[in-house]
Amino acid sequence: MPKLMVFPGAPLSRFYAKGEIKPRYYNPESFFDEVHFAVFADEDVKPKKVRGLVGDADIFIHPVGPKKIFSLPRLLRKVEDLAREVRPDVLRAFDPVWAGYFCVRTASRIGAKSVVSLHGDYDRDLRHYAFKFGDYRALPNLLFTERAIEPYVLGNADAVVYVYKFIERYAKKFNPKRAELIYNRAYVGGRKFEPRFPKRVKGIFVGREIREKNQIALVKAFERLPDSLKAELLLIGNGSEFDAVHSYVEVNSLPVKMVKSVLHDGIAKHYEEANVFLSANLYGGIEIPTMEAMTHSLPVVKGYPPLDDDLDFLKGNALLVKNEPTGFASAVTRLFSSREKYLRYARSAFQTISGISGEKMEAKEARLYASLISQAKTL
Incomplete structure (x- = not known):
């Protein structure tokens, strides 16, 4: 009866409030019989409300208290005592800083395996843009963890998972024991490619409304499109730039x-109603919404991030453009002026994502857990 202990990035109540109860997100293929969450909060949502996150497993939520610098020694002991009681086979964290530190340290002390996943490059994404945009609230912590936390976490975890190739350099920076690429899960399900050439442009982007996501470039691109395209753009997401972008749209x-915001269960409807996905994201790599849109056969128009000139599986399978309004406007105009071009990129998007579908990535993650547990038994 394998058991997993998870250090989620936030209290599970946040996922519940946003409707982000993704099936088996924390328990691929229902590999584990029990999933325990060590949540850094005084209280959290009732387990039955989020049990979909763990598939067929029994779910347990353990609020261990908030992270505070002066109480870290006490909290470390509390988490270690909990882990000794639960006796998990594997501990999992979803960042290389505080959750990762608790995960790796606790696993090493109780003789379990640890897995830390990376969902961004802390050097070329977070620290780079914190400097660039003068985010002096985030910088002290990012500079501290760069030297004091991240080397320990990534150098001592039994496995480091990174979710797109852009992160690989950072994932291997501290010589991990094992580093593995497992893309974010975008499920194809029973969908098939259905050729259709729309008569008007209905664009979509999903992501936090922050400077790094660069939605204003898409807005200004649609401002430049010819009236003949009857173009519409839907932006889903909230954040510090929402009011400024919304004001520009209104004026x-x-x-x-x-x-x-849109509940996760409702996002598919918006992909189905759209006919092109656009992203001007400054962060490297490929965000989950891009992949989800591809499962709906949406062609992708993606601006090159300043520090990522590769863009992984999108190369040759999407329209990759200079990350500025004129680049997007030109690409959209060309895409919708040719039925052949549109269908080629729509088909390519669906076929590409089918090759790395959520179903395949879920199986790959389950195999990773199985190999770690098997390795532990032979030691």
Whole structure:
């Protein structure tokens, strides 16, 4: 009866409030019989409300208290005592800083395996843009963890998972014991490619409304599109730049609709109603919404991030453009001026994502857990 202990990135109540109860997200193929969450909060959501996250496993939520610098020694002991009681085979964290530190340290002390996953490059994404945009609230912590936490976590975890190739350099920076690429899960399900050439442009982007996501470039691109395309753009996401972007849309009377949030179960409807996915994201790599859109056969128009000139599996399978409004406007105009071009990129998007589908990535993650547990038994 394998057991997993997870250090989630936030209390599970946040995922529940946003409707982000993704099936088996923390328990691929229901590999584990029990999943225990060590949550850094005084209280959290009732387990039955989020049990979908763990598939067929029994779910246990253990609020261990908030992380505070002066109480870290006490909290470390509390988490270690909990782990000794639960006796998990594997401990899992989803960042290389504080959750990762608790995960790796606790696993080493109780003789279990640890897995830390990376969902961004802390050097070329977080620290780079914190410096660039003068985020002096985030910088002290990012500079501290760079020297004091991240080397320990990534150098001592039994496995480091990174979710797209852009992160590989950072994932291997501290000579991990094992580093493995497992893409974010975007499920194809029973969907098939259905050729259709739309008569008007209905673009979509999903992501936090922050400077790094660069939605304003998409808005200004749609401002430049010819009236003949009857273009509309839907932006889903909230954040510090929402009001500024929304004001620009209103002042210029642009055909852009902005929605702060959509429950995860409802996002598929918006992909189905759209006919092109656009991203001007400055972060490297490929965000989950891009992959989800591809499962709906949406062609992708993606701006090259400043520090990522590769873009992984999108190369040759999406329209990759200079990350500025004129680049997007030109690409959209070309895409919708040719039925052959549109269908080629739509088909390529679906076929590409089918090769790395959520189903395949879920199986790959389950195999990783199985190999770690098997390795532990032979030691």
